[in-house]
Amino acid sequence: MSDDEITGGGRRGTGGRPADEPVLEAVGVTKRFPVRSVVPRRGGGRRMVHAVENVSLSLYPGRITALVGESGSGKSTLARLLAQLHPLTGGEIRLHGRPVRPARGRAFRAYTREVQLILQDPFASFNPVATVASTLRRAVALHHPGTSRGEQDAVIDDLLRQINLVPARQFTEKYPHELSGGQLQRISIARALTASPAVFLADEPVSSLDVSIRLGILNLLRRLTEERNAAMLYVTHDIASARYFAADTAVMYAGEVVESGPSEAVTQRAAHPYTQLLISSAPDPSRAGAPRVRDIGQPPSLIDPPAGCRFHPRCPFAMDRCTREAPPAFDLPGGHAARCWLYADTPEARTRRAQNADAVAGLTTGSATPAEPAGQ
Numbered sequence: 001m002s003d004d005e006i007t008g009g010g011r012r013g014t015g016g017r018p019a020d021e022p023v024l025e026a027v028g029v030t031k032r033f034p035v036r037s038v039v040p041r042r043g044g045g046r047r048m049v050h051a052v053e054n055v056s057l058s059l060y061p062g063r064i065t066a067l068v069g070e071s072g073s074g075k076s077t078l079a080r081l082l083a084q085l086h087p088l089t090g091g092e093i094r095l096h097g098r099p100v101r102p103a104r105g106r107a108f109r110a111y112t113r114e115v116q117l118i119l120q121d122p123f124a125s126f127n128p129v130a131t132v133a134s135t136l137r138r139a140v141a142l143h144h145p146g147t148s149r150g151e152q153d154a155v156i157d158d159l160l161r162q163i164n165l166v167p168a169r170q171f172t173e174k175y176p177h178e179l180s181g182g183q184l185q186r187i188s189i190a191r192a193l194t195a196s197p198a199v200f201l202a203d204e205p206v207s208s209l210d211v212s213i214r215l216g217i218l219n220l221l222r223r224l225t226e227e228r229n230a231a232m233l234y235v236t237h238d239i240a241s242a243r244y245f246a247a248d249t250a251v252m253y254a255g256e257v258v259e260s261g262p263s264e265a266v267t268q269r270a271a272h273p274y275t276q277l278l279i280s281s282a283p284d285p286s287r288a289g290a291p292r293v294r295d296i297g298q299p300p301s302l303i304d305p306p307a308g309c310r311f312h313p314r315c316p317f318a319m320d321r322c323t324r325e326a327p328p329a330f331d332l333p334g335g336h337a338a339r340c341w342l343y344a345d346t347p348e349a350r351t352r353r354a355q356n357a358d359a360v361a362g363l364t365t366g367s368a369t370p371a372e373p374a375g376q
């Protein structure tokens with residue numbers, strides 16, 4: 001089957017938790033960035049951007065996890081923390097069950113052999129004056145020290161075949177500007193493969209690409225993940241593509257994971273009012289007539305996030321408690337969880353939950369795939 005065909009593989013095996021142990025985990029991870037300001041703060045103390053707050057997430061072999069949310073919700077920061085590109089403010093990253101220590105030099109290179117980041121804009125990640133062959137040769141030499149030039153060329157030919165750029169000779173002597181965005185993204189995937197990683201962190205890998213080629217790249221990523229039994233974090237704004245592409249989905253809002261679980265449950269039975277809003281506001285002609293969730297605000301400032309639930313100023317179902325206490329993650333059936341007081345066992349929560357269920361009955365992501373994106 002070609003990578004351009006729609007397979008709906010993200011929906012396979014989505015019930016419950018995987019049996020395997022996680023490859024890479026974020027455990028209670030927090031990241032704050034100091035705010036650079038020319039004006040000193042009254043009363044002293046540095047202002048901080050609370051970019052990621054107490055996030056736990058596990059990535060499993062052969063399984064894709066989507067990380068979905070609006071711009072500024074902390075998705076890229078979390079991916080970069082998992083890639084060890086930022087130091088943590090709090091919490092722990094575990095690789096193969098063992099805590100990861102901040103690494104530089106050789107230890108950092110050893111980490112990148114296991115955990116590879118694929119970025120949104122392939123043009124920005126290539127040296128414009130290096131050919132495809134010399135870029136890939138550098139990566140092969142880095143991850144396979146001591147290989148001869150002949151051996152490196154054989155590895156490059158094989159990689160280009162795996163990413164469907166054949167005949168390889170047609171691409172190896174090209175410069176980045178001579179390739180399309182899709183071809184270049186395939187080459188950045190080939191570069192990531194040189195390390196034979198256990199984990200891919202794909203940060204919006206198709207959002208800068210033409211709509212017509214997104215499906216082929218996503219299917220390529222899925223095939224490689226399955227063939228290599230690698231784990232993948234798929235960062236995206238597009239919750240409909242998460243359903244199509246990923247077995248599991250975690251939804252981030254203002255630095256926190258507010259809902260997580262099998263993609264089918266998160267997208268077809270969204271429990272958190274923010275996930276419901278995200279689905280309702282994704283343009284999708286196939287959902288004409290479906291309920292619309294009333295949006296009563298904007299994402300908050302992460303310098304001074306709201307007390308209690310960070311979504312409460314924007315939530316049509318907020319209760320008094322939501323303004324004061326941050327909700328824990330409540331377990332729902334089927335490995336699904338929502339960080340929302342609607343799922344507490346109190347009379348008020350039960351009433352609000354019933355109101356919420358009435359308001360969103362029938363709200364699901366449509367059948368849109370990345371090749372036929374919603375509203376285009």
Ligand SMILES: Nc1ncnc2c1ncn2[C@@H]1O[C@H](COP(=O)(O)OP(=O)(O)OP(=O)(O)O)[C@@H](O)[C@H]1O
Nearest residue numbers: 033049051069070071072073074075076077078302
């Ligand atoms: N190096 C940094 N220094 C200061 N603030 C930062 C830094 N990197 C990210 N932030 C802030 O952290 C917050 C989360 O940003 P992040 O890029 O992780 O969000 P995102 O969900 O990936 O958004 P997008 O989809 O637009 O990339 C934002 O308020 C951003 O301005």
